[in-house]
Amino acid sequence: MQILLAAMMLVGLFAAGCVQAVAPHAELEKLPIIDSHGHLNGDISAETLIALMDRSGVSRMVLMARYYASAYSAGSGSDEQALDYSRKYPGRFIPFVAGQRGSLGQKNRSRWLKPDGVAENLLLETEQKLRSGEFYGLGEFIIRHYDYQAHGQGGSELNIPVDTPLMRRFAALAEKFRVPLLLHAEGEPEVVKGMRSLLEYNPKAKVIWAHNCGRSSAEIIGQMLTRYTNLFCDLGGMLNASFAGYGRYWPRATQWMHLIEDGSGQLYPEMQALYERFPDRFLIGTDPAHTPALAQYEKRIHRFRQLLSNLGPETAQRLAFKNAEALFRR
Numbered sequence: 001m002q003i004l005l006a007a008m009m010l011v012g013l014f015a016a017g018c019v020q021a022v023a024p025h026a027e028l029e030k031l032p033i034i035d036s037h038g039h040l041n042g043d044i045s046a047e048t049l050i051a052l053m054d055r056s057g058v059s060r061m062v063l064m065a066r067y068y069a070s071a072y073s074a075g076s077g078s079d080e081q082a083l084d085y086s087r088k089y090p091g092r093f094i095p096f097v098a099g100q101r102g103s104l105g106q107k108n109r110s111r112w113l114k115p116d117g118v119a120e121n122l123l124l125e126t127e128q129k130l131r132s133g134e135f136y137g138l139g140e141f142i143i144r145h146y147d148y149q150a151h152g153q154g155g156s157e158l159n160i161p162v163d164t165p166l167m168r169r170f171a172a173l174a175e176k177f178r179v180p181l182l183l184h185a186e187g188e189p190e191v192v193k194g195m196r197s198l199l200e201y202n203p204k205a206k207v208i209w210a211h212n213c214g215r216s217s218a219e220i221i222g223q224m225l226t227r228y229t230n231l232f233c234d235l236g237g238m239l240n241a242s243f244a245g246y247g248r249y250w251p252r253a254t255q256w257m258h259l260i261e262d263g264s265g266q267l268y269p270e271m272q273a274l275y276e277r278f279p280d281r282f283l284i285g286t287d288p289a290h291t292p293a294l295a296q297y298e299k300r301i302h303r304f305r306q307l308l309s310n311l312g313p314e315t316a317q318r319l320a321f322k323n324a325e326a327l328f329r330r
């Protein structure tokens with residue numbers, strides 16, 4: 001009986017040890033999060049963002065303007081607006097040179113394959129902005145994206161190859177100015193092939209493959225991160241909840257799409273193991289692409305904190321802010 005009691009106490013101690021290895025909740029609430037996947041539309045004020053960030057304990061936010069001009073696509077942001085916000089609130093915003101432009105959309109697919117005058121101007125403009133030292137990245141480039149017009153917001157199907165002459169030019173700029181290039185591309189087999197090809201063509205450019213590397217499987221992500229040491233994944237909006245998009249089978253399911261959590265804030269074991277295996281290669285981000293999504297901002301951050309509580313303290317800190325700090329350092 002005594003032996004059994006001792007064994008039970010030992011099990012208890014071991015279990016307590018396991019709990020200790022995971023970041024405690026009180027500590028997580030204090031983690032200064034860097035939101036590495038933020039967007040900017042014309043109707044979003046700096047003050048709105050700062051208030052949301054302050055309320056949810058977010059120290060810095062990446063700003064990727066959405067240039068789309070039509071009311072349906074609800075963009076009308078600009079790089080100048082992002083720059084203005086980062087100057088107004090020093091240290092709080094991380095502006096990128098935007099990739100979400102009508103001029104780079106599906107209708108202009110050929111521009112990616114054969115850069116024309118418009119592309120040359122954009123490259124020149126991009127280079128000037130990066131040279132100023134006030135921009136920290138390039139993107140989000142929308143390469144393979146599913147249509148979600150049926151969901152009441154604008155967003156059409158995009159199917160552009162990943163490794164194109166224009167993307168190689170952007171990658172060259174990313175390499176030259178040592179800033180990351182952020183791509184949105186759902187992890188279909190052709191996309192994975194294209195990512196491999198781009199990363200092999202330019203192994204020096206840092207690439208952030210959004211939405212947990214295109215919502216790929218833990219196995220594929222593990223292989224890619226092992227092979228390509230300049231590849232990073234952001235978890236932009238990867239919450240399995242009604243208040244986020246990419247962590248569900250949204251806007252449609254495919255056989256290549258993998259979720260990271262079970263819907264209650266619990267990471268799936270294979271994803272948890274992946275983050276522990278590559279703790280310095282993942283970033284978190286809220287991805288409020290359309291302005292109304294900002295109403296869910298605090299909930300999204302709260303859920304990310306829940307997910308981080310599934311990880312060891314050091315890994316949690318890396319995903320929360322350390323990896324972003326390293327990537328967006330000047």
Ligand SMILES: [Zn+2]
Nearest residue numbers: 140184210236
């Ligand atoms: Zn995206």
